[in-house]
Amino acid sequence: MTDLSVPASPPFRPSMLIYDRRYRSLTFQVIVFILVMALAWWLINNTIQNLAALGKDFDFGFLWSRAGYDIPQTPIPYSSDDTHLRAALVGLLNTLIVSILGCIAATFVGVVAGVARLSNNWLIARLMTVYVEAFRNVPLLLWILIVFAIFTEIMPAPNAFRGDNPSASMILFDNVALTNRYTAIPTLGMTNDPGSLDLGARITISWATLAFVVVLAAGWIARRMIATWAQQVQDRTGSRPTTWWASLAVMTVPSLLLIWYFGLHLIAPELRGFNFTGGLNVQNGLVALWLALTLYTGAFIAEIVRAGILAISRGQSEAAFALGLRPGRTMNLVILPQALRVIIPPLISQYLNLTKNSSLAIAVGYMDLKGTLGGTTLNQTGRELESIVLMMGVYLVLSLTISAGMNVFNARVKLKER
Amino acid sequence: MKTSVFLGSVAAATLMAGVGMADTLADVKARGELNCGVNTGLVGFAAPDANGNWTGFDVDICKAVAAAVLGDPTKVKYVPTTGQTRFTALSSGEVDLLARNSTWTFSRDTDLKLDFVGVNYYDGQGFMVSKDLGVTSAKELEGATVCIQTGTTTELNLADYFKANNMTYSPVNIDSNAEGEQQYMAGACDAYTTDASGLAATRAAFADPENHIILPEIISKEPLGPAVRHGDSNWGDIVRWTLYALIAAEEYGITSANIEELTTSSQNPEVQRLLGTTDDLGAMIGLDKEWAKRAIMASGNYGEIFAANIGEQTPIGLARGLNAQWTQGGLMYAMPFR
Numbered sequence: 001m002t003d004l005s006v007p008a009s010p011p012f013r014p015s016m017l018i019y020d021r022r023y024r025s026l027t028f029q030v031i032v033f034i035l036v037m038a039l040a041w042w043l044i045n046n047t048i049q050n051l052a053a054l055g056k057d058f059d060f061g062f063l064w065s066r067a068g069y070d071i072p073q074t075p076i077p078y079s080s081d082d083t084h085l086r087a088a089l090v091g092l093l094n095t096l097i098v099s100i101l102g103c104i105a106a107t108f109v110g111v112v113a114g115v116a117r118l119s120n121n122w123l124i125a126r127l128m129t130v131y132v133e134a135f136r137n138v139p140l141l142l143w144i145l146i147v148f149a150i151f152t153e154i155m156p157a158p159n160a161f162r163g164d165n166p167s168a169s170m171i172l173f174d175n176v177a178l179t180n181r182y183t184a185i186p187t188l189g190m191t192n193d194p195g196s197l198d199l200g201a202r203i204t205i206s207w208a209t210l211a212f213v214v215v216l217a218a219g220w221i222a223r224r225m226i227a228t229w230a231q232q233v234q235d236r237t238g239s240r241p242t243t244w245w246a247s248l249a250v251m252t253v254p255s256l257l258l259i260w261y262f263g264l265h266l267i268a269p270e271l272r273g274f275n276f277t278g279g280l281n282v283q284n285g286l287v288a289l290w291l292a293l294t295l296y297t298g299a300f301i302a303e304i305v306r307a308g309i310l311a312i313s314r315g316q317s318e319a320a321f322a323l324g325l326r327p328g329r330t331m332n333l334v335i336l337p338q339a340l341r342v343i344i345p346p347l348i349s350q351y352l353n354l355t356k357n358s359s360l361a362i363a364v365g366y367m368d369l370k371g372t373l374g375g376t377t378l379n380q381t382g383r384e385l386e387s388i389v390l391m392m393g394v395y396l397v398l399s400l401t402i403s404a405g406m407n408v409f410n411a412r413v414k415l416k417e418r
Numbered sequence: 419m420k421t422s423v424f425l426g427s428v429a430a431a432t433l434m435a436g437v438g439m440a441d442t443l444a445d446v447k448a449r450g451e452l453n454c455g456v457n458t459g460l461v462g463f464a465a466p467d468a469n470g471n472w473t474g475f476d477v478d479i480c481k482a483v484a485a486a487v488l489g490d491p492t493k494v495k496y497v498p499t500t501g502q503t504r505f506t507a508l509s510s511g512e513v514d515l516l517a518r519n520s521t522w523t524f525s526r527d528t529d530l531k532l533d534f535v536g537v538n539y540y541d542g543q544g545f546m547v548s549k550d551l552g553v554t555s556a557k558e559l560e561g562a563t564v565c566i567q568t569g570t571t572t573e574l575n576l577a578d579y580f581k582a583n584n585m586t587y588s589p590v591n592i593d594s595n596a597e598g599e600q601q602y603m604a605g606a607c608d609a610y611t612t613d614a615s616g617l618a619a620t621r622a623a624f625a626d627p628e629n630h631i632i633l634p635e636i637i638s639k640e641p642l643g644p645a646v647r648h649g650d651s652n653w654g655d656i657v658r659w660t661l662y663a664l665i666a667a668e669e670y671g672i673t674s675a676n677i678e679e680l681t682t683s684s685q686n687p688e689v690q691r692l693l694g695t696t697d698d699l700g701a702m703i704g705l706d707k708e709w710a711k712r713a714i715m716a717s718g719n720y721g722e723i724f725a726a727n728i729g730e731q732t733p734i735g736l737a738r739g740l741n742a743q744w745t746q747g748g749l750m751y752a753m754p755f756r
Contacts, residue, residue, distance in 0.1 A: 053649075055531050055648060055649065056531060068574040068577055068578070069573050069574055069577050070576070070577045070580075070587075070589050071589070072588050072589050072590065072591070079581075080574075080577035080578070080581060081581075152601065152604045152606045153604055157605035157606075159551075159605070180604060180605055180606050181563055181588075181590070181606050181607070272561070273560060273561040273562075274559075274560075274561050274562040274563060274608045275561055275562070275563060275588070277561070281588075284606075362568075362591070362593065363593075365590055365591040365592060367591060371568070371591065375502065375568055375569065375591075376568050376569055376573065376591075378502075378569075379501070379502055379505075379568065379569030380569065380573075380574065381525075381529070382505060382525075382526075382529055382530035382531075384506060
């Protein structure tokens, strides 16, 4: 055994905090920590001092008082007699509506544009380049405003649909009216209405909706089971049974039966008085915001998709072709599953961006969370700090939820390393 | 040790910043300029003219206060504020005075910590519609789309009015008068609602004002007046009595034309007190003797300001109505200068 003489550590002296490497890093970390805390303390204290100087307190009680204002688009029942809290909830739901619609459409646009930009067709590839560069390099607010301006200035007023010889007419078999205020679309009516499920707080879900959800989910599971069975048969016998008609049947037949049972039909909007009634009037603010968010975020997603596909080495598709796979199957079975690993993490941040960017809604009069809680409520109650803090919290939770959900999805598709 | 000294000095600085906010008069004098919050653009009340100079009924209040405090009506920095930003601008100290056709309400006066110092225009909310709509009363607006500025009292009155009359409507929320004008002209709303004076001012700016009518219903009381921050009573007094000086001047027949003559010749004791020829009222609010005289000279008395900006001879064409002197059957009543 060698004698490993460890020199006895010298007694601690304060100067070692700076000159001794073992303590130095710790010293600086403590100093930085204290400075950061001091800054935070100063900011909070300053706020409290100034609020006190103005004679204002920090109180969320205003959320339970009567809101007194109306909102154009209310996914849940709401009137001016409801509380500010419910108005904020309506705003949050409006934010969610435009965000979810936007994420779905932007993904679709982005994937199509991203793949098309890699097309061998010179014209298509160049057109997509123009689209991507135009949308990525102009501020989103301007796109929202220009889309909205196009809708309000070019579309006819509801009045133009009136009379025996109107200057404007409805499209899609007299079912849809594009006006400068909203797009009037038909709603669904039922001759055999099963009523609705009361979730409390005047929020209801129709039993018919629940039935469709259950039937569609069951159909999807049945389709999976058919595919598994076909795979087993193929593994055993070498030939795959024809299953497309069975898959199609389990997906559609139960839904068609439900449609027949409930007597589902379209109720077309009608011009009565000043406006179209009977159908659903989708505000132009929502359409403009949705379209602009979709096209703007879609341009970013297109680049992500393109990068993801380019990241897969050419050898992969060549190998697939050598095995006799057709181009479509090569894309679906070989390229995309690998490209998704590269695509999904940046895609998450695009979804987050879209959700946060939806707070520009007030520019087109769409009453989202920023329009209700951070707009009218803030203004009528004068509770700036409370409203903003609450709004920041809600957006934070929303973003973290999206992030968590997408991370779970990412964990499922990423390369399994064993 | 170091840290506690640092924290201590920070705390001291914060406290001093808090205390320094309270004396608006000293701040304005030190700055040599009055920060006045006005509308982003409402012709007749506050709007920049072709040369970029702000003019209007509310702007003249700013000028009068600047003349009284600083001796020069041009020493004003106009800060355009929207319906959403106006009260925050005032309470944060960005402006010293808010003269932006704002309605005096209980909650604004108390909960928002503002002080409304008086009323310079008694208004009410009305509706404007296009003539070819064939509507003659607000009661016929069932199902209409209405353009409304968010964050205003008019937004709440609108909801209350339609509810009280058992009618439905769909609101189009807009941020400023300019945006409302654009939406209304594009036909994105059937009716535009705001204070009747604002409607008249907006209509005056149209290319075809004759094709638009203001419906007869006035659905609310909208006393518009200048506001200051709560907690600085001396500054509030200055703005309040400057406004009263303008109103009193009209009552006693003091105009920008005859003010010099009256200063030397008037035998009316109230006029003498107001113009500072006898008593020194200015000293009681921290100003000099001639503060009111300068305020009146800035753009004339209340009647002159009204006539020049929004009166019947202007394109806006508002009648005095409730805003006539109390001696003429109106509500304009200045408290005694004594």
